[in-house]
Amino acid sequence: MTALLPAPALAFDGVACVRGGRVLFRGLDFALGSGAAALVTGPNGVGKSSLLRLAAGLLPVFAGRVDRTGTVALADERTALDPALPLAEALLFWSRIDGGTGGRVTAAMGRMDLAHLAEIPVRMLSTGQRKRATLARVIAAAAPIWLLDEPANGLDAASRALLAEAMAEHRRAGGLILAATHQDIGLDDAIELPLAPPPPLADDADPLGLGA
Numbered sequence: 001m002t003a004l005l006p007a008p009a010l011a012f013d014g015v016a017c018v019r020g021g022r023v024l025f026r027g028l029d030f031a032l033g034s035g036a037a038a039l040v041t042g043p044n045g046v047g048k049s050s051l052l053r054l055a056a057g058l059l060p061v062f063a064g065r066v067d068r069t070g071t072v073a074l075a076d077e078r079t080a081l082d083p084a085l086p087l088a089e090a091l092l093f094w095s096r097i098d099g100g101t102g103g104r105v106t107a108a109m110g111r112m113d114l115a116h117l118a119e120i121p122v123r124m125l126s127t128g129q130r131k132r133a134t135l136a137r138v139i140a141a142a143a144p145i146w147l148l149d150e151p152a153n154g155l156d157a158a159s160r161a162l163l164a165e166a167m168a169e170h171r172r173a174g175g176l177i178l179a180a181t182h183q184d185i186g187l188d189d190a191i192e193l194p195l196a197p198p199p200p201l202a203d204d205a206d207p208l209g210l211g212a
């Protein structure tokens with residue numbers, strides 16, 4: 001049975017992001033509640049990963065505000081798993097910090113078809129296996145807000161189906177998902193947040209175009 005998560009919320013209000021002295025986007029507004037999903041799209045370098053880092057609280061906003069209710073699990077290109085540890089041990093490290101049980105890790109590994117790799121050191125996993133391990137870490141965290149950066153990169157068709165099912169289950173349980181991707185990841189009825197480079201500025205007096 002699907003366990004219900006505490007009702008999460010994630011809202012951006014007039015958010016601007018500046019990196020390396022350059023405005024990536026500004027005036028970004030959206031609000032997601034329990035069961036919602038949003039897809040961040042746009043060309044390379046437009047700021048999709050940066051948006052997820054703002055949502056996670058890992059990057060400060062330049063203007064506007066981010067409001068978050070609920071804990072966050074972030075999956076990006078880093079596994080955030082100790083490469084020297086067997087996979088199950090590496091996942092248990094985070095689960096203990098989250099106050100979780102071994103049962104949660106075992107279940108998450110099952111969801112991502114990783115049970116047979118439990119004793120394999122993380123450094124020996126293939127690209128797709130590492131991505132599945134990252135997703136298992138997110139599932140085991142039992143956090144209501146999932147932030148997924150290119151979650152299907154390196155996954156074969158069977159693994160993409162596991163990802164789609166895990167995301168659907170998370171939404172049914174009341175979680176929310178913000179994903180950045182160039183691919184169709186099977187996130188049904190997600191709202192789209194297309195990012196585009198900001199237009200050139202006309203007013204030299206306001207070089208970042210963020211108003212007074």
Ligand SMILES: Nc1ncnc2c1ncn2[C@@H]1O[C@H](COP(=O)(O)OP(=O)(O)OP(=O)(O)O)[C@@H](O)[C@H]1O
Pocket residue numbers: 019020024042043044045046047048049050051
């Ligand atoms: N730590 C940093 N310092 C300065 N600039 C950065 C930093 N990290 C990223 N950037 C710049 O911010 C811009 C947006 O990067 P980001 O990774 O958010 O883009 P993206 O849309 O996710 O790209 P991709 O589709 O290639 O993954 C890029 O121009 C990048 O070079």
